Amino acid sequence: MSEKIIVYRKVDEQVLNYLREYAEVVYFEKLTPENMDEFYSELETTTVLLGSLLKIDESLLNKAPNLKMVANSSVGYDNLDLQALKSRGIIASNTPEVLNETVADTIFGLILSTARRMPELVQWVKNGEWNENLTEEYFGVDVHHKKLGIIGMGRIGQTLAQRAHFGFGMDIYYHNRSRNLEVEERFNATFCSLDDLLQEVDFVCLLTPLTKETEKMMGYEQFKKMKPSAIFINASRGKTVDEEGLIQALQDGEILAAGLDVYEKEPVDKNSPLLSMKNVVTLPHIGSATSETRLKMTMLAAQNAVAYLTGKEIPTEIKVKLETH
Ligand SMILES: NC(=O)c1ccc[n+]([C@@H]2O[C@H](COP(=O)([O-])OP(=O)(O)OC[C@H]3O[C@@H](n4cnc5c(N)ncnc54)[C@H](O)[C@@H]3O)[C@@H](O)[C@H]2O)c1
Ligand SMILES: O=C(O)[C@H](O)CO
Numbered sequence: 001m002s003e004k005i006i007v008y009r010k011v012d013e014q015v016l017n018y019l020r021e022y023a024e025v026v027y028f029e030k031l032t033p034e035n036m037d038e039f040y041s042e043l044e045t046t047t048v049l050l051g052s053l054l055k056i057d058e059s060l061l062n063k064a065p066n067l068k069m070v071a072n073s074s075v076g077y078d079n080l081d082l083q084a085l086k087s088r089g090i091i092a093s094n095t096p097e098v099l100n101e102t103v104a105d106t107i108f109g110l111i112l113s114t115a116r117r118m119p120e121l122v123q124w125v126k127n128g129e130w131n132e133n134l135t136e137e138y139f140g141v142d143v144h145h146k147k148l149g150i151i152g153m154g155r156i157g158q159t160l161a162q163r164a165h166f167g168f169g170m171d172i173y174y175h176n177r178s179r180n181l182e183v184e185e186r187f188n189a190t191f192c193s194l195d196d197l198l199q200e201v202d203f204v205c206l207l208t209p210l211t212k213e214t215e216k217m218m219g220y221e222q223f224k225k226m227k228p229s230a231i232f233i234n235a236s237r238g239k240t241v242d243e244e245g246l247i248q249a250l251q252d253g254e255i256l257a258a259g260l261d262v263y264e265k266e267p268v269d270k271n272s273p274l275l276s277m278k279n280v281v282t283l284p285h286i287g288s289a290t291s292e293t294r295l296k297m298t299m300l301a302a303q304n305a306v307a308y309l310t311g312k313e314i315p316t317e318i319k320v321k322l323e324t325h
Contacts, residue, residue: 003309006042008051009073011298019302022309023048029086043067048305050298057081061088069308072318073301074288075099075155076238078210082320092318093304096155098296099288104159106287107235110259111148111203114231114281115256116140141202141229149173149201151194151217152208152236153183160205161187173197198225203233210237218242223249231257235287238263247273250280261287 003023007016010029019025026042028035031054041051043064049056050071061067061084070092070211072080077094085092113119117140124130124138148164150157153174164170165187172189174180175197183189194217198204208214219242223232232255234241243264249255259277263272266285274280287298300316307314 003048004042004046005048005050005305006046008039008049008054015298015302018299019305022306040152048093048308050301051078055079056085058084061085061090062156069305071301071305075299076209076237077318082318083323086320086322090321091295091308091314093301093316094318095297095300096316098300099293100155100159102290102293103156103235103287104163105281106261107205107233108161108163110145110235110261110281110283111205111231112231113260114233114257114259115143119281120278140146142308143170143203144168145170146202147173147200149175149204151175151197151204151206152209153180153189157207158183160207161189194222195225198222198229201230203231203311206236206240208236208240210239214240216240216242216323218246220248223254226255228253229256231255231259233259235261238266243274250277261285267284
């Protein structure tokens with residue numbers, strides 16, 4: 001067995017056992033400053049890397065002369081420099097589809113908890129402040145039958161639209177790279193420009209991948225276009241939002257509230273004003289974080305790795321064209 005695979009995130013024993021049938025497995029439950037030297041030393045002779053979040057760019061690839069494949073255990077792959085990988089002939093894969101339902105559940109949780117101010121009111125009860133009947137100052141806003149705007153109507157966007165349309169009777173508006181007539185028919189959804197969507201809807205949900213085009217696509221100017229009664233939800237990547245612009249928009253009352261699963265910097269800065277705003281619900285990037293779904297994701301990443309090791313077609317390869325300038 002000459003191939004070596006490094007697994008650099010916590011995975012279930014059954015994933016490790018499956019991989020061990022095909023390669024020598026070096027396992028780091030997580031990467032820390034203490035084990036980085038050992039990781040780099042193993043990297044020199046490794047052919048496959050399996051994990052998530054690690055920035056895989058030229059500087060890391062220079063330390064990995066034998067690398068042939070990167071099996072990313074997430075659907076988002078903005079941590080990968082795809083051009084650097086491609087130019088070295090290194091294959092990459094991600095884990096689409098298997099997390100759609102779980103991430104859509106998380107987003108719906110964010111929508112409901114932000115609109116109905118659940119974390120704030122839970123804290124209020126736990127603080128022993130519930131002394132009399134609830135007065136209007138603690139009321140939230142309805143979610144059902146409101147207008148939901150989805151920016152990025154891909155796999156997760158559509159799974160969210162399903163919940164919103166059939167479960168909550170919401171009107172769906174969407175902005176996407178291209179129109180999707182099937183989506184329009186299925187959810188009675190309206191395709192619109194970003195500006196029209198921002199002006200029209202009660203909930204704006206950002207679900208694009210992080211790319212050069214989507215970086216900071218939501219900033220103060222865009223928040224200002226939203227209704228002052230509208231709520232912004234971000235479960236894509238933190239860098240799709242200009243966080244300073246978001247904070248300013250919340251402080252100026254340009255939008256009512258925000259529900260966030262992702263941040264410009266993660267873990268989010270403990271001093272970020274977002275953490276002290278009552279109208280901001282802050283989750284720690286838990287979109288896909290259930291035991292069942294994380295197992296499916298890591299198993300799919302392992303299947304991609306094994307497909308490479310056995311010379312088979314890679315189930316969810318990220319197809320990239322080499323950019324020539
Ligand atoms: N919070 C979490 O834990 C979590 C979990 C899973 C995924 N995500 C994020 O969600 C993203 C979407 O996942 P997916 O599986 O739905 O991806 P997808 O590729 O199926 O959908 C993305 C959609 O965004 C659209 N899009 C891309 N660039 C755009 C632009 N400039 N303007 C408008 N629309 C644009 C695409 O057309 C596509 O329909 C991932 O890339 C990841 O960053 C976050
Ligand atoms: O992109 C993804 O799959 C999620 O953000 C989990 O890391």
